[in-house]
Each structure stands twice: as C-alpha cells, then as structure tokens.
Amino acid sequence: MQPRSIHHVSINVPDPDVALRFYVDVLGLTPRTDRPDFGIGGAWLDAGGQQVHLIQGEAPANVGQHFALAVDDLDAVITELRARGVEVSDAMVIGPRRQAFTQDPAGNVVELNQSSV
Numbered sequence: 001m002q003p004r005s006i007h008h009v010s011i012n013v014p015d016p017d018v019a020l021r022f023y024v025d026v027l028g029l030t031p032r033t034d035r036p037d038f039g040i041g042g043a044w045l046d047a048g049g050q051q052v053h054l055i056q057g058e059a060p061a062n063v064g065q066h067f068a069l070a071v072d073d074l075d076a077v078i079t080e081l082r083a084r085g086v087e088v089s090d091a092m093v094i095g096p097r098r099q100a101f102t103q104d105p106a107g108n109v110v111e112l113n114q115s116s117v
Contacts, residue, residue, distance in 0.1 A: 008051035068111035
C-alpha cells in the first residue's frame with residue numbers, strides 16, 4: 001500500500017450545529033453539501049484539499065490526539081482568534097515549523113501549523 005494523502009479526519013462532537021459554526025465561522029472551513037443521511041447528526045467540511053467530518057457523539061478524553069490545519073501566518077491567526085475570544089496557545093517552534101493549539105467547543109484539540117520561512 002502507498003497512500004497518496006489523507007482524505008479526511010472525523011471529529012466527534014456532541015452538538016454538530018455548535019461545532020459547525022466554530023469550524024466555519026471561526027476557523028474558516030467550508031461546508032460541503034454532499035454528506036449522505038447516516039441517521040446521526042454531523043457535517044462534512046473542506047479544509048484546503050482535505051476534509052474534516054463532524055460526527056455527532058461524545059468527544060473522547062484528550063490524551064494527545066489532534067489534527068493540524070496549515071496556515072500561512074500563524075501570528076496573524078493567533079491574533080485574530082484571540083480577538084474573537086478563542087483561547088489559543090502561544091506559538092512554539094518545533095523543528096522547521098511553528099505551531100499553536102486551540103480547542104473546538106467540544107474540547108477537541110486543533111493544531112495551527114505554519115512552515116518556518
């Protein structure tokens with residue numbers, strides 16, 4: 001097997017509507033309209049060339065799991081999110097990249113990741 005890329009990640013959220021507003025209005029993802037009716041709440045979102053799937057269910061305990069969104073200007077993103085009242089960690093350098101972390105309303109951790117230039 002030779003994977004080409006990651007197609008999507010699935011995130012459990014107890015309230016898909018609240019999560020949808022956060023991921024779209026705050027983090028800038030784009031809602032998709034092609035999600036079938038699975039009999040449970042949720043939403044599919046575009047994040048660049050990949051997708052985030054929101055699935056109605058209890059978010060798991062935080063034991064380090066997260067996914068990362070690539071951003072062009074981490075400092076500007078941190079400033080923008082903090083101005084909106086979103087808690088975001090300070091930026092840190094990890095190897096050739098810079099990263100910061102935030103959480104969605106359900107407590108799922110989202111990394112914000114920028115290539116060091």
